Amino acid sequence: MEILYQNLLNIELQHVIMWIIGGILIYLAIAKEMEPTLLMPMGFGAILVNLPLEQARTGVQHVIGTLFNIGIEGAELFPLLLFIGIGAMIDFEPLLTNPKMMIFGAAAQFGIFFTLFMASLFGFELKDAASIAIIGAADGPTSIFVAKELGSSYMGAISVAAYSYMALVPLVQPPIIKLCTTKKERLIKMEYKGKKVSKLTKILFPIVVTVIVALVAPDAVALIGFLMFGNLLRECGVTNSLSETAQNVLANLITILLGLTIANCMKAEEFLKFETLLIMGLGLVAFIVDTFGGIMLAKLMNLFTKKKINPMIGAAGISAFPMSARVVHKMGLEEDNSNFLLMHSIGVNVSGQIASVIAGGLILALVKGMLGL
Amino acid sequence: MHEFIMNIGYAVLEFFYSIDVGNLKNSLSIMGIGMLGIFIVTGVIILTITLLDKLFSK
Numbered sequence: 001m002e003i004l005y006q007n008l009l010n011i012e013l014q015h016v017i018m019w020i021i022g023g024i025l026i027y028l029a030i031a032k033e034m035e036p037t038l039l040m041p042m043g044f045g046a047i048l049v050n051l052p053l054e055q056a057r058t059g060v061q062h063v064i065g066t067l068f069n070i071g072i073e074g075a076e077l078f079p080l081l082l083f084i085g086i087g088a089m090i091d092f093e094p095l096l097t098n099p100k101m102m103i104f105g106a107a108a109q110f111g112i113f114f115t116l117f118m119a120s121l122f123g124f125e126l127k128d129a130a131s132i133a134i135i136g137a138a139d140g141p142t143s144i145f146v147a148k149e150l151g152s153s154y155m156g157a158i159s160v161a162a163y164s165y166m167a168l169v170p171l172v173q174p175p176i177i178k179l180c181t182t183k184k185e186r187l188i189k190m191e192y193k194g195k196k197v198s199k200l201t202k203i204l205f206p207i208v209v210t211v212i213v214a215l216v217a218p219d220a221v222a223l224i225g226f227l228m229f230g231n232l233l234r235e236c237g238v239t240n241s242l243s244e245t246a247q248n249v250l251a252n253l254i255t256i257l258l259g260l261t262i263a264n265c266m267k268a269e270e271f272l273k274f275e276t277l278l279i280m281g282l283g284l285v286a287f288i289v290d291t292f293g294g295i296m297l298a299k300l301m302n303l304f305t306k307k308k309i310n311p312m313i314g315a316a317g318i319s320a321f322p323m324s325a326r327v328v329h330k331m332g333l334e335e336d337n338s339n340f341l342l343m344h345s346i347g348v349n350v351s352g353q354i355a356s357v358i359a360g361g362l363i364l365a366l367v368k369g370m371l372g373l
Numbered sequence: 374m375h376e377f378i379m380n381i382g383y384a385v386l387e388f389f390y391s392i393d394v395g396n397l398k399n400s401l402s403i404m405g406i407g408m409l410g411i412f413i414v415t416g417v418i419i420l421t422i423t424l425l426d427k428l429f430s431k
Contacts, residue, residue: 110408121397208421212414
């Protein structure tokens with residue numbers, strides 16, 4: 001008889017808090033449809049790894065821990081494989097039509113470096129500050145990859161922050177965009193000339209970008225290489241079945257495993273710290289300053305160029321694809337329903353994907369160099 | 374009230390005293406080099422794409 005209630009006595013407050021947090025993530029995923037493919041497995045995983053039952057914990061930990069060791073701890077396999085799928089999903093044509101837009105993708109990574117400074121100010125060690133800062137890359141695989149490479153102790157909080165804020169882009173960005181721009185600026189119309197990009201250019205683009213990034217930031221080669229490999233599968237035209245597999249089966253399979261596996265870092269004793277709240281706050285700062293950085297560059301360029309740029313498209317440089325692009329397009333239509341910014345904002349948005357990987361690689365190289373890792 | 378303000382003051386001083394200046398300097402230099410690096414790489418990519426497009430467009 002005792003065996004039926006004995007384990008109830010093992011429940012601790014920290015476990016209950018983590019169940020609530022897991023429940024909140026599941027609620028946000030299902031009811032609010034916020035990044036459901038990741039927040040739902042993470043939420044459920046958080047509940048699994050915080051069960052008070054010793055045998056259950058051991059059993060669950062063994063499975064999730066093994067997946068973590070293979071997929072993340074060992075060689076960051078899951079984020080890299082997911083990048084093949086992401087690369088296969090991205091159409092870089094809007095960027096190739098107007099490559100100058102890539103400059104806004106670069107500017108919109110400013111939040112990463114600003115947050116690195118802020119995290120250092122709050123007392124985080126350099127490797128943890130850099131791992132927290134990479135939340136601003138608005139890219140889950142990059143965040144997990146960099147945090148693992150630097151050996152950060154906050155991977156759970158960083159992953160939750162990265163994926164949550166990616167889903168919150170439609171809430172976070174509009175007020176910042178309105179604050180940083182005037183009505184006159186938001187009304188600027190940008191003409192889109194749908195120039196045809198040659199197939200050869202589309203095929204060479206992923207190869208060339210991989211080589212260029214590898215030469216400057218070798219630590220980013222795995223990320224950029226897998227992303228561009230996925231894109232090459234899409235663009236070469238002779239591997240359509242592989243491209244479809246990468247976009248659908250591979251991406252979904254890895255997403256299931258990644259979400260559940262990251263929960264290994266969400267055990268109560270690791271997650272329930274003051275630093276977790278601080279990380280959530282710093283992650284938000286990263287997204288805000290990213291948005292600010294992209295917009296400010298556009299405004300600066302408008303001082304020197306005849307053909308004005310709608311500064312809102314700078315905000316699309318954040319790597320949250322395609323939400324950020326859609327937010328900017330929607331805001332443009334709200335100001336003037338004949339102002340179609342979508343193709344410009346998509347071009348900037350996909351360039352942000354590349355720029356965020358470059359930022360991740362540079363951060364890895366610079367931090368590892370400073371710490372002698 | 375006076376004691377409350379003094380306590381806030383001490384907390385602020387303690388915060389600033391605990392700042393690792395070396396770490397801050399490192400993070401500032403990473404900020405500078407990192408942003409410069411991103412813009413340089415982006416510039417090279419933009420030039421390369423423009424060149425590819427000019428070479429291979431019909």
